[in-house]
Amino acid sequence: MDYQVSSPRASSPSPAPRSQSPIAWGDEQQPGSPTTASALPTIPQQSSPEYRQEFSRSVGENERHPKGKRKRTAAKDKAILEAAYNANPKPDKAARLDIVKRVSLNEKEVQIWFQNRRQNDRRKSRPLSPQELAALRYGGMQILSSDPAPYNASFSSDITTTSPVQPVSHPEQEPTSPAQPDRPVSQAGEEAEPIAEVPREAREWEEPQENAKELATPKPRPAHDQSSALSQSFSASVGYLSNRWNAGNSFTTPVNAGRDEPFSWVTPMMQPITVSPNPSYSLESFSSSCPPAFAAGSILPPPSTQSSRFRISMSLEGKAEVVASVISPPRPIAAPPTPDMLQSLRSIRRPNLQRSHSASPIVTLPPISVLTNSLTNHSPLPPRLTRGRSRDVHAWQFACDAENREDALTAQAKNESNGSAIAAISLLRSTSSTGGSPLQQQSSSAKRNATVSKATPRPGMAKKAKLGRASSSVARMQSALGLSEKVNFSNQQGVSTPSEKVKVYAQHSPSGHDSDKENWSPDEDGNPRTPYYSHAQSISGMSTTGRRPLPSSATRSEKDYRKHPRRTPGNNRVGLNDRANTAPVKGWGHRRDKRAAQESVLEIFEDDEAENRSPASSRAALDDEVERFMRGNVSPSKKSDVDAVAGLLSLSQGNWR
DNA sequence: GAGCTAACCTATTCACGAC
């Protein structure tokens, strides 16, 4: 069915003469029509690209194209494909066949087109490379990369900068196609809040939701798509903007900046920045979403009531600063929804659902308040969790890449800001016990960033440094889940481990440095609430404090069921994205063994101290442990940890310079 | 458990078209 072609590279590096081309283009229309290049009609030179494409299309279908001549997808076909892609980026075989009927491409070509299309999306959604981040961090707001990541134009709507640096328009966005209803389009001319083009990165966040919708109603597109796109555009742009903003500006957010009045500060380049008092895009949008990963000088507001009064912040120069914590003022109340919106909300909103409040300040999260505000203000959609886990490996890989951002001070500051001394100790333990962060991975090696990752190939990667799959959550969990994470895990679970072996199902530790901590919704005590999705728990029997399965995982799995009828949901791995978690794991043998390992529980040997404890006794024991730890009554192996913590505490007490 | 198939991914090459 497909044209028979040998690899151009394998056959000959130089283009062969046309008449010798073995490629049969469109041979499924006319199988075995041996035409040569000499038989090809000549494309008129004075013709528009569309005409030339159409010409090539009409000619190429039934002719053998010479080697190296690649047919371009016709405009009409491209429109159809784009529409199909927007409806379903991953069409199954039936959908592909349906598309094949509508376009003048064969199934293989359609499949490749979708594959390339997805790759293109991911490529565009890739995060900043470490080099770019470094350039931004030390070069102010200047974009030094040759392949600059976009700055969202909506940035300028809420932040009035008097600096000469202007928001950079997105140079990579494709021209808006009429067949792309969900392609983020600037609403600046229509809405009070200008919404610029949202990079694909932001859209990636939405993709699982879209897939979920498709599963629920396998229709091409829901009716509310437009409004959804609007809200998505807004919310996505905020999250994306936060990343970009924080990535490029490592400054300490003024803690006393009010929400209702503009405030200003000075960027590292001594460029004054003024933030307008836009309630939907308030300071919290920046501060709460400002990850230490990208803005070392910014420490998130402590989500826990047990947080300390002081937090350690690191200035741009890398100096430790002790910042007095200021209790965050209450979040601005969203504008009351209209009756229509309430109606739609009531019809869809599920009871007892709570919007996830970032349980960890480590991960860059889109400001929930902004999300809710945007949903409330702009969309009649229910306040769904529009932020699933991005399937973009690069994004999360970098977000989890402790090597890029972590140091002792920031780590301590984060934990301390979280009000958890145990977490701080645990973190230090983990780093000391494992010899490094389990999250130390290679950064993104997207095409244009490939040199970065290639520069530091990991051991064992003979050919090239692979992506973060090799260090998926499961892998990290198996390989590097140390005492620290166990402590964190039990701490966040709020329950003790009844036995020596802590059974951890294929769920990931919420504190396992996974970047999807936005899925956790801690309660007032810092304990995670029942996650939004309880599917995983219902299947695995895990406690209700388990991590909510990633939307993409369930989506992908169910999509696979649709794609592969032979694949039964019964074999679905709970909480594991079949792609994102397809990491080769050390110590895992055959793939079936891997699968078995994933399906089976993971055994973690807990300290004796953690045995047979009730929740209360567990907490007491932990407190005792902390006390003993702080008193220095620890084993020699933990002495370094004591020193580190003591140093940090010394810093927090003012001896930081 | 091995082999096969299908699907997906990333990385890469290279033709094509615009400038």
Next chain:
DNA sequence: GTCGTGAATAGGTTAGCTC
């Protein structure tokens, strides 16, 4: 000639199934 885009390939991984 340069550069960006898109079509296509290569290599790798997974799941599901069969034997």
